[in-house]
Amino acid sequence: MSVNIPVKPNSVRAPDTQRVDLLLIAEMVVPGSRVLDVGCGDGTLLRILAEKQAVDGRGIELSHAGVSSCVAQGLAVIQGNADTDLAYYPDLAFDYAILSQTIQATHNPRLVLEQLLRIGKRAVVSFPNFGHWRVRTQLMFGGHMPRTDNLPESWHDTPNIHFCTIKDFLALCDDLGARVERAVALNAYGTKLVSMPLFAQNLFGEQAVFLLSR
């Protein structure tokens, strides 16, 4: 990537792990397609998608700093809220509606996912897996809300209000009748956990990336 923009300190994306998860998302997107990145932060993924896959990309971002940074780079990003602003897009307006590391920060993840599946022919969702063993051990033996390199904020100042595990997310997909076309769990080093049973992926996967369709 030719452009290097420092990740803003409050970003839910940690700088190191984000690359792998973003590259994995970029891999799932067919070149030249129309993409909406919901919660696009400082535009890193949109830039990767533009450079690697020549997509026609749009973004929605809540933070002033993120939007300003995106627009100043020439990205088509609107200041908006995943919970409220997706309703204004027409059905199937995009080939892909992407929610990268954002679903856990929405007020109504179920509704947001429904909207993604409505406005995108496919939805791509990535999130930090709260079923990871480090998270489980901190709660089990530390007796406090987990804080990891990937999720550094304290419980009282985190934007992440709806954590889920890989298992939880699969249940929601099932509930919404979403078809899982691909599901990839990544460990702390960004390595894909292949040929592992679900319980193991849910234990060792720090990130998960899902490609969904209706």
Add this chain to the structure above:
Amino acid sequence: MNENPAAESFAEKAKRLAQGANPQSEIVHFPADEPLPLDSGGSLAPLSIAYQTYGTLNADKSNLLLVCHALTGDQHAANLNPLTGKPGWWDTMIGPGKPIDTDRYFVLCPNVIGGCMGSTGPSSINPATSNAYGPDFPVITVRDMVRAQARLLDHLGIDQILSVIGGSMGGMQVLEWAATYKDRVFSAVPIACAARHSSQNIAFHEVGRQAVMADPDWREGRYLDEGKSPRKGLAVARMAAHITYLSDATLHDKFGCKLQDREKVTFGFDADFQVESYLRHQGKAFVDRFDANSYLYITRAMDYFDIAADHDGVLAKAFAGTKTRFCVVSFTSDWLFPTEESREVVHALNAVAAKVSFVEVQSNKGHDAFLLHEPELFDTIRGFLSAAARERGVVFADGGA
């Protein structure tokens, strides 16, 4: 005022008025047999449009930025204003190396029709009477203003606009351009505006108009013929309007409740408070540079602005099929054109899957923030224009792309 208007020929008088209002602008005159059709059903002829340009048009005419001015603005966006001697209203934004970079772009800023700085308006000569139009000037709309600008571009032989940019009423013109001339507008930057004028804003305008009309020197709009000017009425209109351009925070920061050149209140109606003195000054300075009837006609044009109404009441329809890239900007403390109204435009653009950026700039400066040095606004416009130029494949004079 000429003692004997009849002694002066129409052409002489028109020339004198145009030059008096506008010593430094280019003016294009369209003859009487090329009338400009108006939304009201009437037409305007002959038609003059005064404009300023900055920078150089490139070989394939692809670097034109059209800058649209606000209600009381004029074409002097980035040069010394010949009437006030002050820098142009967007001097901070337009210039070499500035966000609207005149080293790269060719910037054109026309005076709107209905205005009083050289474009045809109520103070221009009515060919039917050889006197100023006054109240006989036809009521114009924002779309009429834009139609006149399109005619100016045709005259200059420029078909495509790289970006049309403006704040407040200038932003309304931007939206109108994008809705009416989809094929000519590559990108659009509507700032601090709305797709229609709100009831609250119409109400403020009506207060201003009534203040002008209540001035006995308004003379039913024929004050120019009688050598008068409704200065007091227009000043009051400006004072009331000026408050709407600011924010409570700005007023407080600027004035608090501080007294003007005195230790204590006078128990009278002098300008005891600094804010009163400031507003009186604003009113007075305004009447020296603006025509009262122009104020009436242009505020009316804004009141009538409602893009959705022209498209079956559905704003999105106005932009259906648009290829234009949009960058919508609002300001957090703008209560005249609140962010919510910009968001409505964004939602309509989303509904037609337009390529749109939207930034709500954090500022406590109120509506006037668009005229001030707001770094977030500057970065946004600079970045958006650079990207638009890149996507359009503009080759700049210095060879850079």
